[in-house]
Amino acid sequence: MPEKRPKPARDHNAGAGRATDAAPVATDATPAAADAAPVASEGRVVVVMPAYNAARTLERTYRDIPSSGVAKIILVDDVSRDDTVAVARQLGLDVIIHRQNLGYGGNQKTCYDAALEAGADAVVMLHPDYQYDATRIPALVRPILDGTKDLMLGSRFLGDPLAGGMPRWKFVSNRVLTTLENLAFGLHLSEYHTGFRAYSRGLLETIPYHLNSNDFVFDQELVAQAVATRMRIGEIAVPTRYFKEASSVNFRRSVVYGLSTLRVIARFMLHRLRVRRSRKLAGRKTTSR
Ligand SMILES: Nc1nc2c(ncn2[C@@H]2O[C@H](COP(=O)(O)OP(=O)(O)O)[C@@H](O)[C@H]2O)c(=O)[nH]1
Ligand SMILES: [Mg+2]
Numbered sequence: 501m502p503e504k505r506p507k508p509a510r511d512h513n514a515g516a517g518r519a520t521d522a523a524p525v526a527t528d529a530t531p532a533a534a535d536a537a538p539v540a541s542e543g544r545v546v547v548v549m550p551a552y553n554a555a556r557t558l559e560r561t562y563r564d565i566p567s568s569g570v571a572k573i574i575l576v577d578d579v580s581r582d583d584t585v586a587v588a589r590q591l592g593l594d595v596i597i598h599r600q601n602l603g604y605g606g607n608q609k610t611c612y613d614a615a616l617e618a619g620a621d622a623v624v625m626l627h628p629d630y631q632y633d634a635t636r637i638p639a640l641v642r643p644i645l646d647g648t649k650d651l652m653l654g655s656r657f658l659g660d661p662l663a664g665g666m667p668r669w670k671f672v673s674n675r676v677l678t679t680l681e682n683l684a685f686g687l688h689l690s691e692y693h694t695g696f697r698a699y700s701r702g703l704l705e706t707i708p709y710h711l712n713s714n715d716f717v718f719d720q721e722l723v724a725q726a727v728a729t730r731m732r733i734g735e736i737a738v739p740t741r742y743f744k745e746a747s748s749v750n751f752r753r754s755v756v757y758g759l760s761t762l763r764v765i766a767r768f769m770l771h772r773l774r775v776r777r778s779r780k781l782a783g784r785k786t787t788s789r
Contacts, residue, residue, distance in 0.1 A: 543621035543645040547637065548611035549575045549593075550604060554628035555583040557745050561626065562591050564634035569641075574614050575628065578607045584628075594618075605718025612704050621645070624698045631746040632696035633739045640698045643734050650703040650731035651723070653689065654696030658737035665742030673754065677761050681720075684765045685727045689735055692723055696738050703731050711780045716749070717760035721780065724768045728781035 547570055551558070558575075565573065574594045577585050579601040588595045596610055608625065615623040622644040624637055632654055643649035656664065657678070662671055674693050681692050697719075706729050712721040726733060749757070770776040 544571045544619055545569055545622045545624065545637075545641050545645070546571060546615040546618050546620035547573045547624045547626055548608075548615050549573070549626055549628040550578065550607035550611055551575050551580060551584050551588070551628045552578045552601075552604070552607070553580045553582045553584060553748070555580070555587050557630040558584060558587045558628045559591060560630045561628045561634055562593070564630075565626070566635065566637055569638055570624075572618050572620075574611060574618065576607050576610045576614070578602060578604075603714040604716050605712055605721075606714035608718055609710055609712070609714075612699075612709060616701065616704055621701050622698055623701070623704060625696070627695035627746075629695075629746045631740055631742070632694070633741075634696075636696075636736065636738050637698075639736050640696070640738075644698050644700045648732065649734040650700040651726045651733045652698040653691070653733070653735040654694050654738035655690045655735045656694060656738060656740045657690040658735065659739055661740060664740040666740070667742070667747075669751070670754070673758055677758060680762070680765055681723070684768055685724070687727070687733065689733070691735075692720060694738070695719075700731075703729075706731075706783050708780060708782075708784050713760070715760070716753070716757045717764060720761045720764045724764050725781055725783070728768065728771060728778075729783040 547565060549558075549561070554561075562573070572594060574596065575584075575588045576596045576598065577588070578598050585595055585597060594614070596614055598607070598610065602609075611625065612623060622641045624641060626632060626634055626637075636654060640652050640654055643652055656666065657674070661674075662668070674691055677693065678689065678691050682688055703726060707722065707725040709718075709722060709725070712718045712725075723733075767776075767778055768781065771778040771781045
């Protein structure tokens, strides 16, 4: 349930734009308040939260989102079995409710559709589980608003994730997958598996993310698509916290995720080497970048 702290005056969710009735979702957007978008001069930032059973952590996550520079916060609920929707409504978020559980990737498809429809220039994806330090949002979106990057990753590995409580087996598997992805993508990133990212509007309009998996590997497919369509990718450090509610993915699901990531790498290589073209990696339209 929400904490008792008084709610500060926020200017989120002001202005036009809300998700409408794309199946399989029902919408519950906050009534639009005053029309002023606080960051109109430098770009409209929309934060999206793919939520599943986030009632116990949502308010803490929300409180850390800077109120200036964020025009709208959208939460997509994937049929949570707890009070996520009630808490989100109480906080005044734009809430979109899936009619059936689609999974983490399916949830993000709805998030990005809604953010684009809300007129976002930059979209921040933030897990509502209070794992990532949301006060870092301005630093994360800055390169996107500047027009110097299309994808920004909030990296746990630029700091000390073990000190933050990351289990050692997650640390090791992240290192292995990240090394392989760096080799395949020709990049030098510190990690690819973070739940704190930002995208440019151009990236989301170019990449056919609807073709991606509805499961956790969605995030890895999206990075492969960004590389294949020559998007500019950057990263900043983000402190993370590990506690019970912040980590529900168990060992078995992580193994499936790891194997799926290896498949994404293999498909990317085949596409790059022109052995087998992938529609997912081709982009919706040609980009000049
Ligand atoms: N839509 C959806 N999201 C899920 C599901 N399981 C977990 N999530 C979300 O996926 C995100 C990552 O999961 P989490 O357990 O925090 O992973 P970890 O922190 O990497 O161990 C969280 O924001 C969860 O709310 C699911 O079945 N459906
Ligand atoms: Mg988590």
